[in-house]
Amino acid sequence: MIGLDLGVDDGQPLRVLALGAHCDDVEIGCGGTLGRLARRPGGLDVRYEVFSSNPQRAEEARAAATDLLREARDVSIWVGEYRESYFPYVGDAIKDRFELVKSEFDPHLVLTHQRHDRHQDHRTISDLTWNTFRDHLILEYEIPKWDGDMGSPNVFVPLSEDDVANKLRVLGEHYASQFAKPWYDDDTFRGLMRLRGMECHAPGRHAEAFYSRKAVLLGGDAS
Template identity: 50%
Template sequence: MKPLPFARPGETLSVLCLGAHADDIEIGAGGLLMQWLKCGVRLEVLWCVLSAAGARAAEAEQSARALLAEACLKDVKLARFEDGFFPQQEATLKRWMEDLKAGPVPDVILTHRRDDAHQDHRAVSRLTWNTFRDHTILEYEIPKWDGDLGRPNLYAPFGEDILARKIELLLSHFATQRPKDWFDAETFRGLARLRGMECRSPGRYAEAFVLRKACLA
């Protein structure tokens, strides 16, 4: 598959990362962010996790800073919305999201997939589109037991080095998640290999996204 350049070496790309929970952004788009850095793209990142308290807050902060050690990490914003009840908190979530527009305008926004089976993920995706109406938005995927993986239309290929680093960061920074039966290297490697096969990644692996709207310059 012939790649479509999105960001070129030496260019600066402003990215707003949105995740409902600590580890969402890393699982869904960690490889893409690291591949951009590897290719020489200068990233300016605002990292937002909407449900992070206690140990989960510490995990989210430390993981973001480790993953983006070579980027310009503008800020890590950690909110404390109640896990599992985002739809019931939507008015407050909307106001929180609107406050993000006071900052610099991002070139691209990474958020949850609209059709994700998790209610918190769907709420974040819906409010992303409701709040940022004139932006390039990439919707990432999170594997889970619901079996809700969809049909993406945008792929970010990478090699073994990026995948190994992504898995290392996930397993080392999210101790609260390690007891879960799905949170392991095989899950992350298997999905990355499947998406890499779908786009014929030269490095064998990829992350996949849904790009609903785009404008060619």
């Protein structure tokens, strides 16, 4: 298996836009990856955007993002209040937020929901990501849930045991509002990371997985 980097010099900060429909989506889908990137030598600049919340969940999301990204060089956190489960019907307003982000932040990497996610809010965020960031590297993360829509991802980020433990700690310490959900527990999250780690033969046995629709290798002047 061939490993590729993100084409950013170690001495330069990596700019990442992390998008989530709901308050725990980013941490569930790519919390380990963000924690790992935050330790890269050149630093990590993150724009963290979550679109649906209530007062309790917004407070949870800000605390979780601050904790998860505590080693990042710079973090901007925004939590919106769009009505959960109704994103397809307010897509124009959400698109306005996307356009504002695009005008203010030019990411090297965009992390978003995967295209075939069966939750309508997740699909709306994925579609608007591709509609807005047409010339960027986009990786789509996965969220385990009732719908049974897990697929076959094609990009993997190996995680150490410390990466896994930190992700689980953040999810366990900051999202008390989710504890009543029977699927929201360490077994679910660790189990998926273990499965993806097996699929990519990760040295630490765990990984997060992503879908890449399009990627350019060896870009720049090919003359």
